[in-house]
Structures are given as structure tokens and as C-alpha cells.
Amino acid sequence: MRPSRLGLVVAAILIFAGGASAQDSGQAAAKKYRVFGQLTSYLELNQAEDRDDYTKFKQLASVNIEWSKFTIGGQAEYLYYSDPELADPLDLDRLRTGFELRKYFFDYQTDVFSGRLGTFFSSLGRGLTLYVQKNDVLGFDEPIHGVTARLSLKHFDLTVLGGRVTEPLLQNQYNREFEDEVMGGRALVRLPLDLYIGASAVKARLDRFFPEGTDDVEIWSIEAGGSEIGGFLDLAAEISEIDKTEGSREKEGYGRYFSAAAYIGPVSILGEYKDYYNFAYRYNQPPNAGRSDESYEHNDVKGPRLLVSADIFSTGTLLHASYGSFNTHKKPTSPGGTTGDGHNEWYAGIEQTIGQVYFMGSYFDRDWVDRKIGEKHTLADLHVRVGRAGEVILGYDQRLEESKYFSLDTTRSFLAYSLSPWGTVSLRYSWEDRSGFDRDDFWGVEIQFLPKPSLIVTVFGGGDPGGLVCAGGQCRVEPRFEGYKANFTWRF
């Protein structure tokens, strides 16, 4: 990094901090407004063996000013790469170098009405018709730029929205910006006995990646359900239809989602059924009906799952287990002649606290019957309390994908000591093993230090294998990393 730029950034932070400090000293004691936000500095020194070193620096400043029923806010970002050509293609940040006002909004909120002009995230219903969300784990951070309003009466809710949005993975893949338009809304009526009925609709105009042009999507859904029916049963259902125009082709599809949850003594039972056919478009993400840190597909899939959780022995031993069986709508007569893409998945877990020891373990297994591929995910954490505020933690996280011809084992383990409220020191050991003959090992040390609760400093040195990272059912492949990282967060 050139010293002049580094100096400018540090100077800006100092000036800003000085202003906040002056404000605190009583100069604005009588004000009826308040200012709050967060400063985050992130520095990455990439030192992989097989390529030149480069530096990545990211500065985020979020500031909100709240006055009466109004809030004005914004988030500015400055991104710098010492050599953008060296940045990993999987790094979603690399398309946004320089200064950018990432978020900005003007909010007005009363008991019955709320409105926002600017940037916002939104989803309608259970995400069948619209889902535009930030996902920090995966690095998605593209809000809708537009306007949204919500009317909330005792038995009636109405949400409307419209604006422009970009899809980050597509943008990263094709190395150009895709700007799409979405508009829609949702109405919900609360009925007696904690029942509800609602409907939502969205119209989207999507930037086509090739040839240039736009595609149209129209999607609507109706939903109904109830809470604690008969004192023990929750029900929810949402059905949706989608019309997609892609060039001269028109496609129709649908989505159906049902869930029922019952609570009987210490046992909770959740049943879900999903049926999505030709249903995916850039801005929807219906329920997974599976574990949230696993991948799933929602364009063509159907099937049920059952999740049971309980403290059955009333000893504090928490158990949960799930089984789901899914397939596509393809038949032997479908184009390509496939019999489908069936997969069965189950997972189970246990949590137990005995005195000063806490253990959490879970195992996930997905068997792709037609592809003959297996996915396994094992997680285990052992915590041993040491003294009043200390704890030693041993963690293990293994993802294994295997077929007759290959296997990929990505494993992370760590040994950590945490001391409340000051922070945590972790020693990490990870490896990536391809079919048992090609293996990379990684060591790393991470220190997280909280000199005060509003200030967090994290430093990491070493390597990480990267690989598949999933959150909320979405997944992406993280680049591997070797070098140093530092993160500084200050809330005010």
C-alpha cells in the first residue's frame, strides 16, 4: 500500500474519531438526535507460495443519524488492492475498488407506517417471490436501490417496494455489472385464532448476460397458516407460480412449500414439504427444508423432510435428528433421459453440558443416489471451563465429498483459549486432501482482542484451505488464503 493512501485513511479515521469524542464531551448535550455507527478496517496481506504477494485493504464507515421518527444513514466503502490483477477470482470485492457509497437511506417510522428511500434488503413471505439479502458469510452485499413502504394495522399488513439491484455472483463471474429492476408487494390479513392469509407478487426485469437485452419475470404467491392451533400446532403453506420470458422463449414454473410443527412435552416435530419446478430466478430463495449450512437447489426439486428435536431424558441432553428424501421432476422420458437426481439426506446432533464441560456434535450425510456421490459433514466442539471466565475449546469441522473416482476432504480444527471479556487466542490446523494422494496442510494463529466492548481487533496469521462455504442454504467456494489478516471494528 502506498503510504500516502494509508495516511489519508488513518487521518480520516482520526478526524472522525475526534468529532465523536468532542460530541461526547458535552458539546451537544442538549440535542434530541443521536449519531451511531461503526468503523471497520480490514487488511489482508496475501503471501501465497505460488504467486506474487499483494495487499487488500477495505475500510467501511457506517453512520446513522436518528431524530424523532426519522433516520438518515449511509455506509461508505473504500477498497484498495496493491495489484488488482493478482486478486483471487473468487474474491467478490475485487470488482469494487476505490471509493463507493454502498448504502444510503432515509427512514420514516411510526407505529402504523414505515418507509425508506435509498438502499434496503427485502424478502416477501418465505422468500418464494423475492429474496434480496446481505449474506456476510458468503460476501453478498448488494441491496435494492429504491423505495419501500409498509403499512401495519392491527389485522392488516401491506408492503410495497421497487428499485434496482445487482446479483453479485453473476457480476463476479462475467466481470461486468448486471443491473436489474424489481417491484412488488405483499398483503397479509390476520384472522381470528392466530390464523393468517396473504399474497405477494413481484415483477422483475433482468439484465441478460448474452446476447444483450432483458428478460422478464412475473411471480406471485398466496400463503396461509396459523400459530399454536389447538395449543400445539403451527401450520404454514405458500404456493407460487412463475412466468419467465427469456429472449423469445417463455417458461412457466411453480413453487409449493408446506410446514407443520407440533410440540408435545419435551419433543418438537417439524415436517416440511417442498416442490419447486422451473422455479429459480435471480431474486428468490424459497425454504431449503434442510440444514442451513448445506447447499441446496431450488429450481427443480421436490420431497419431504422430518425434523425431531427433544430433551427426552429431561437431563439437559438435547438431541435432534432429520431425514429428507428429494428428487427432481425429471422422468425417463424427459430430455436427456434421466431418471432424476434423487438425494437422501439425514443429520443428527447432540448437545450436553456436564459440570464445566460442554459438548456439541453433529453429523450430516447426503447421498446423491443417481450421481453416486456422497457428502458428509462432521462438526464437534468441546468446551472446558477454566476458572471463572476462561475456557478451552477444541473444535473440528470436516467436509467430505466422495464418489467411486475421487474424494475431497476439507478439514479445519482448532484449539482455543477464551478469557471473558477480553478475547480469544486460537491455534488452527486445517488440511485439504484430494483422493488421498494430494494433500495441503495449513497452520494458523488467530487473536481476537476486545480492549473494550465497542472495540474488536482480530489478527490472523497463517493459512486456510478455503473451499465450500454455505450459509442460509446458499454456498460459494472461498479462495484459499496464506498470509496475514487484520480486522478492526469500532462501534459508536
Add this chain to the structure above:
Amino acid sequence: MTRKTRPRNPIARLIIVLIVLTLVGSSINVSAGAPPDFRLKDLDGDWFSLSENLAGNVVYISFWATWCVPCRREMPHLEKLHQEFSEQGLTMIGINTDPPGTTSKIKPYIKRYKISYTTLLDPNNNVLDKYNPTRELPYAVLVDRAGNVVQVFPGYRTGDEEVLEEKIIELLGQGGDAGGTGETE
């Protein structure tokens, strides 16, 4: 392969920047003032407004998600504090930040951990975004009887619950006269 080039003293620069930032941040005592107001639905679809439940109570607002392991560890402690101090004026609020696709899992999860304090839903994370733009979980704020944030709790480490309990006892003992700027209406 081309020869690797390496920037001069990158680690030294990193350390200098971190020391400067830490010293600056540590030297500033910014009064947190009132927490951002919000209006969210609970698990039964009823609206809950923070400002309507703030007056005169000590309030703990904790953001969590079903996929968050430290949240899972923290919640039984919060339930215990809720059981112990709710009658003395503690309002415990859990705000779930799961995406809408996992809404059906939330109540079974609440039942599994025997949580009886108020659980609100923030599926679009718009409230979390105001409190904690980087969105790490769990994240919590403690509000005194005068309606001012007195402490934030980023993450959860074993032992944090004892720091919290001490702070709650101290704030409950202050009655309605807790200090602070009381800047919002």
C-alpha cells in the same frame, strides 16, 4: 515462474495501523445514548415496539440465529437471567435474524431450549444492520432504566453471562434514576 515481489515491511505497517486504531478507539468514551427504535413481529405475528417497552425497565436485546453456535450456548444463560430478574424490571428480548426460508425452524428451536422470553423476527436484518452493520452474531446491547445503552456484548465467551448478571443487578439497583443523556423522545 516469475520471481515473487513482496511489499516492503507489510507486517510492520499492519502492526502500526492496528496500534494507532486501537489506541484511538480505546481513548474515546462515546456515550451510546438510546438504542435505535424498532417495531418487529413476534413468533405469533403480534407487533412489538421497543420504545413502548423501554420506559423504566432494564432491557437486554440479543440478536441470534438458529445456525449460530455461540448463540446456542448463550441462550440458556439468558433464560436463567430472565427467570431470575424479570419481576424486578428486566426485559429480555431475543431478535432472531434467520432468513425467511428457515422461519419454520425457529419455534421448534425456542421450544428445544425452553426459551420463555420475547422472541422477535428480523428476517431482512434491517434492525440488526442498524445495531451492528457487520452483523456478527451473537450481538447484544444492555439498556438502563433511563433508556440508554450502557454496554454492548459482541460475541459470546463463557463467563460473559457473569459480567452481564453483575451489570443487570447494578442497573436494577439504580431504580429509575440511572444517569445518561436520554437523548431521544
